[in-house]
Amino acid sequence: MQCLNCGHHNDGGKFCVKCGKKLEAVAAQQAAAGVEAVPTQQPAQQQPIPNYSQQQVPQQPNQHVENAKKISKLYIGYFMQGLKNPTATAQGVRGEQFINGLITMILFAISIPLMIYLGIDSILDKVLNKFSVLLLPLLGSDFIDLREDLKNVVKLDFTDIVIINGLISMLCIGAIVLVTFGAVKLAKVNVSIQDVFARFGAFLIAPTAVMLVGVVFALLEISLFSYILGFGILGLFLTVAFTILSFKHSDSNGLDSVYGTLLTYIVMAILLVLFGRHLIEAVVSSLGSNMQDTFGDW
Template sequence: MNCSNCGHFNDGGKFCVKCGHKLQEEAAVSQAAAASEYQPQLQPAYAPQQPNQRVQQAKKVSKSFFGYFVEGIKNPTATAQAAGEGQFINALITVILYALSIPIMLYVGWKLLLIQFVRSMFKLPVISAEMDPSDIEEFNMGVNFIKATDINSIIHFNFTDFVFKQGIFIFIGLAVIIGATYVAAKFGKVDVSFKEFFSRFGTFLIIPTALLLIGLVLAFLHVEFFSYFMNFGLLSIFLVVPFTIASFKPVGTNGLDRIYSTLIVYVVITIVSVFIANGLGEEAKAIITRMGESTELSDFF
């Protein structure tokens, strides 16, 4: 062992034969250093959990969308004109909300819509003139029965089949409308990417979506006026198209006039609306058929 004081090599013993320095202290220090070098690192009993990346990302997206949606209601024109490709995700969420809120509203409030439809039919002059007091009383009893009865338990109206199927159809219809509006804008010599155009269209769609969401809340509260908000939200799409086209400046003067561009898109909207209405009409026809087959309701109608 080499002495740490003078460096002399010693074959053994407790002290250095040259300077008398104690060698046992040096051996203890060397052994402790070697032991600490090869000692495994102890892991903590409970390692701190890392936050879920998907949850954090979802919180970030939802927070961003909420601020975007509120700002779009406060300042719709300024927010839409400032929307670029960075708002594509928020615009996509808005379009999805618009597409889903319609079938959900119809699913929740179809019983109120049925009552409104039957009432409007019986208020027609031709029908009301042929009704005697006993028919009117029986009709009122039938309407009250519909209000008080859980018809969903009678006819087994499936949420998934109706909401998601019709929601997908409406989303596809909106995609066709947005695509047609983009093509019309390109014919008008507007130089813009599709993502930026989609972002601006979706931003202008915020107010119609807000109207549909208000109608959805009223439908859940069984307020018959929800249908007015639904109609306003649906008809507002006719304003979103010209606002979106007019928000871009054409790069030339020989493009398609904006009036004709808007009219072309209106034709597309009409065609898409007919297809969607036919799909909803088939669902309504199925509901009426099930109601007619129900023994509990057939006593009144």
């Protein structure tokens, strides 16, 4: 047996003759030394696979909604400034405030039929109070029953009264501004139609605020809204005069502001009478259709 420690060949025995090592121990040692240690390889950590389906994709804001919010915010600031300093604000605006002027005119126009729609109960109650002196002695308790029945059935159609007449009112306001623009141009003032619309709308801020207060009063059934409606219409007449006078005349040969204002007033009065007649007819028609069954049963 060959000694694996020193390489000496031994004939037998348990120990090497040359080095004295135990042959079995040396063999076991060499055998252990000859085996290469194979390092245990740790499995690589697996990275988690991102689940894109679970990730929340940020929603893009609606562009139309954002634009509406921006315009509303700018208009509120413009409205409050015009309410605080109406003359200074109106004289400083030009065509760049055209959109704000249109919004003011729309608010003014829609507030008229909306005030009537919301305050019809108060109007009817006031009318019945005036006729109660004549009808109560004749009808007695029947008049009281009739009055309660009328309050229960008096319902105006929102589409006919507010939407349709609101559109007609907007057209009337637009026509009044166009006539105002014509009066300014006849005075030889170099302005654009956007300038006139913007300035007219700026002067109309205060009357519009009055009309909005009237809408709130009508909603609360406070009878003062009818007087507020009158003040609002008066404010519309003043707006025409203020708008025409606010533009400086560069040519003395043009139409004088007084005549231009009177001309606009004539057209304005005609338009308001026509609109008022149409609104009254719509209210009477709506009331008649709702009260027909009640009068028949009574």
